[in-house]
Amino acid sequence: MGMVMSFMGKGLPMSSTQMPNYVMGSLYKQFDVDKNIKTFDEFHVAVLEIFNTFNSSLPGKHYDVPSRKDIEAGYKEWKAASTELEKKRKFIEFMKEKINPGKLDESTLIIGLATPPAAMAAKRAGENVPQLGFIKAIPDVIFVPSATILALVSAKLTKRMLQGSPPAS
Template identity: 35%
Template sequence: MGLAFSAFGLPGWSSIPTGQVYDQYFKDKKTDSFEAFHVAYVEFCKDFNTVLPGQDFDTPSLEKIQKFYDDTWKLINEDQEKKKAFMDYIRDNVKEAAVDDSLFIMAGLAAPAGAIVLKRTGQSIPQLKRLDLLPNVLFVPLFTLAAIMGATAVQMKQRSRHT
């Protein structure tokens, strides 16, 4: 059936043999054009990132995928060789996304104090007087959660800009 994904250093995938992954996404699909291969590859990557919640994997650029297709995939006719070449490519080129936790830590530490300052400022600014309707017990956690979600959005936008 093939090697287990744990051999690639991907935790949680040890029960899914790579042979099954290859068979599901590539074996029975027509991948004789780059467009068809790329659709299968994108489907693989989408499922790959959704199976492990909280973990993301950076995939290679379109140029690298095109190069793999032209230099390797297109030249191989035997299914077993394609499977081995694809799994070698995935092992070498798909890396776990690096996450900078400092942004989340700073947002988590600064948000509660910011929430209290905002609420006190709201007592003297008419547009923010409505914040007094929410008790601190609800307002501070909600504000902190919103700050962490904002930090996540900023980090995702920066990552998508770099790829």
């Protein structure tokens, strides 16, 4: 049934090599035609918007934004291209080269796995303490995810503070 539906009005289904080219082509159309880019700052903002769109709309893996130096190098190559077709090719090469999936570190994985059982144990223990009686009113489906997210955020902020990296990435 699915095969029949794929042939109706759409032709043959796209292969795995055609799909990235199609996505990159439509991405370039949105990038160049809609933005009308003339300066590096406009190019930089457009690339950041693309990564923001990817990361906010696609579930699962997120993609790391290239460094400013890499974006500058991509802009220079893109700007140096003489024809529109060459500019499109340079942009597609830049995006294919610089799109890297974000990586989770081991501490995030361990905290994400260990926090829910610890949160349940802490909630059960807190229900018996008279001063923490309000914990009984909080449902488990709210308490456990909230505690997990809080633990992950605090671990990430602590790690960044200790490493000295900027908070916004």
